[in-house]
Amino acid sequence: MCGISGIYNYFDKNIDSKKIIEKIVKIQNSRGPDANNIWISDCKKITFGHNRLSIIDLSDLAKQPFVSKDKNFIITFNGEIYNYKEIKEELTHNNITFKSNSDTEVIIEAYKYWGLESLKKFRGMFSFGLWDIQKRKLLLARDPLGIKPLYYINKNNVIYFASQIKSLLSIDGINFKKNETSIVSFYIWGNVQDPFTLYSDINSVEKGTCKIINESGTEETFVYDNLKDLFLNSEPITFNNKIDETDYLKSIVDETVKSHQVADVPVEFLLSSGIDSSILVASTNNEDKKNCSSLTLDFNIGNIDDETYLAKKTAKKNNILHKIKKLRSDEVEFVIEDFFNNMDSPTNDGLNNFIISYLAKKDNTKVLISGVGGDELFSGYPSFKKIPQMINILKYFPDLNFINDLLKNKIQNLFKKKLNTKYLSIFKYGRKLNTAFLLQRSLFLPEELDHFLQPNIIKNGLEELNTIDNTSQDIKDIKDKKLSIMYLEIKYYLCSKLLRDIDWASMAHSIEMRTPFVDIFFYRKLIPLIKSNLKIDKTNLLNCYKDILPEELYKRKKTGFGIPHKFFLEKFYNRELKYSRPIRDWSILSFEKYLNNEKKN
Numbered sequence: 001m002c003g004i005s006g007i008y009n010y011f012d013k014n015i016d017s018k019k020i021i022e023k024i025v026k027i028q029n030s031r032g033p034d035a036n037n038i039w040i041s042d043c044k045k046i047t048f049g050h051n052r053l054s055i056i057d058l059s060d061l062a063k064q065p066f067v068s069k070d071k072n073f074i075i076t077f078n079g080e081i082y083n084y085k086e087i088k089e090e091l092t093h094n095n096i097t098f099k100s101n102s103d104t105e106v107i108i109e110a111y112k113y114w115g116l117e118s119l120k121k122f123r124g125m126f127s128f129g130l131w132d133i134q135k136r137k138l139l140l141a142r143d144p145l146g147i148k149p150l151y152y153i154n155k156n157n158v159i160y161f162a163s164q165i166k167s168l169l170s171i172d173g174i175n176f177k178k179n180e181t182s183i184v185s186f187y188i189w190g191n192v193q194d195p196f197t198l199y200s201d202i203n204s205v206e207k208g209t210c211k212i213i214n215e216s217g218t219e220e221t222f223v224y225d226n227l228k229d230l231f232l233n234s235e236p237i238t239f240n241n242k243i244d245e246t247d248y249l250k251s252i253v254d255e256t257v258k259s260h261q262v263a264d265v266p267v268e269f270l271l272s273s274g275i276d277s278s279i280l281v282a283s284t285n286n287e288d289k290k291n292c293s294s295l296t297l298d299f300n301i302g303n304i305d306d307e308t309y310l311a312k313k314t315a316k317k318n319n320i321l322h323k324i325k326k327l328r329s330d331e332v333e334f335v336i337e338d339f340f341n342n343m344d345s346p347t348n349d350g351l352n353n354f355i356i357s358y359l360a361k362k363d364n365t366k367v368l369i370s371g372v373g374g375d376e377l378f379s380g381y382p383s384f385k386k387i388p389q390m391i392n393i394l395k396y397f398p399d400l401n402f403i404n405d406l407l408k409n410k411i412q413n414l415f416k417k418k419l420n421t422k423y424l425s426i427f428k429y430g431r432k433l434n435t436a437f438l439l440q441r442s443l444f445l446p447e448e449l450d451h452f453l454q455p456n457i458i459k460n461g462l463e464e465l466n467t468i469d470n471t472s473q474d475i476k477d478i479k480d481k482k483l484s485i486m487y488l489e490i491k492y493y494l495c496s497k498l499l500r501d502i503d504w505a506s507m508a509h510s511i512e513m514r515t516p517f518v519d520i521f522f523y524r525k526l527i528p529l530i531k532s533n534l535k536i537d538k539t540n541l542l543n544c545y546k547d548i549l550p551e552e553l554y555k556r557k558k559t560g561f562g563i564p565h566k567f568f569l570e571k572f573y574n575r576e577l578k579y580s581r582p583i584r585d586w587s588i589l590s591f592e593k594y595l596n597n598e599k600k601n
Helices: 017-027 084-092 103-121 180-189 227-233 242-259 275-283 308-317 332-342 351-362 383-394 401-414 421-429 433-441 446-451 455-465 467-474 481-507 520-530 538-544 565-573 582-596
Strands: 002-008 035-040 046-052 073-081 124-132 137-142 151-155 158-162 209-213 219-223 267-270 292-298 322-326 367-369 512-514
Touching (some): 002 073, 002 124, 017 035, 046 124, 084 103, 103 124, 103 137, 180 446, 180 582, 227 481, 242 538, 267 275, 292 308, 332 351, 332 565, 332 582, 351 481, 383 421, 421 446, 433 467, 433 481, 467 481, 481 512, 481 520
Parallel strands (some): 267 367, 292 322, 367 512
Antiparallel strands (some): 002 046, 002 158, 035 046, 124 137, 151 158, 209 219
């Protein structure tokens, strides 16, 4: 895991590329404090920077930017390719030799051998910039689920790219105008939806794609993986009984967990009292446990549920070294302010991962394994239950405008402080799956934006964001309700919010966070199972490992890692809550804090 950066000055503009990249490398130091380096091409048009966090092949042979043996390909790479040994063995059988034991070199040699089709072979999380000297092309690629970020600017005949938005903001001479669509996106979703960023000139390389930039600066996009196609085209599996189903599920969970433990340094599981993280620990075989430990946060602030008892019991049953860490009361305010200072894109989430990474860093941990992504795949969120209920109940009510007006204008004014006003629009949004999802997941609904945004920003932002039409189109051909909700949760919540926040929040502390449930190879085997003739949920997961997990996990209600927003707002920011849901007030504070800290020097 690293920080990458680069410049393609394709028309030889008068800029100091080396100085710009030196500044970006300095800003991204926490992403890779083990080493940093800059490479400049002979033609002076390409400058690559790299910050290294050494996880695989700790030797200098793996340092980046990495130059191929024939010196025709140079890469700056962020992430991990978990199946690099298997790909390397395949290439070796074809008489290809290597000068290092790194996954970085495997990417180059795979590209040389298979071309862009090589991207389909990589199991892992990655983003990279690769300069192909022979073809005079720059490649900017990102993994299929967008676990690793990659941002770029194509402005004034120069391409700039980096791992973080704030590092690109350090470039002089560019007017970083705010994007109205992104502002609206934040207030609807609590984050800026991919592929937008808060700035009109900064774009995100979309997940599962590779940007190809030629000598004239023209961009082509090669889509090598598409999640929607996987949902639509996967063939369901038919099982004869529940035993066969459980065996299959266990085998693919074991496979993804094992693959995510490939490292030349120890790894540590984030272990809560929830099902997903417990499953990951239980799935680890005894041999791999020698290189593992588990970590639980004792977050005894603001009446948050204690995670330690059940986590400790799970660790003991699985004979894995377990640590419990506390955030001291005198650290809380500092950590929250540091969280806002490091925030790379406006969000109302990510504090939980920032805190746990802060504590893990104190133990010199480099790799954390998280259970994020399990709720999307195994119906862990309330949306899987509430959305079908809404749709079914509202079938019996007429779709009359006066009911919507009554709820909005009369009842909302009477009970503004006590009610979640968003749900006063249930008759308007609760009849269709995509709008019910918006109702369930949104921070504010479109008609509430006039509380704090100018009419022209709302109009322009809503038109380009086009949320209702886009979410409808997203699930148009997905016939199953559960799969439709799953796809929306993955696209709008997991990929655009959780994964983006996990990256910058963990890398602020030089921590690599891995996500075994967020893995395209796992998805390719799990989606057919979810489409099978038997029901799949969290109970099925528990049944795979029932002998080595506490029985309480079967009965415990889902809690998640809650953040006491109300407590923090009142104690540290002296804020009187305006809304019944404290997350709304927290979100407004987060956006203000981001704007105050948007540039890093």
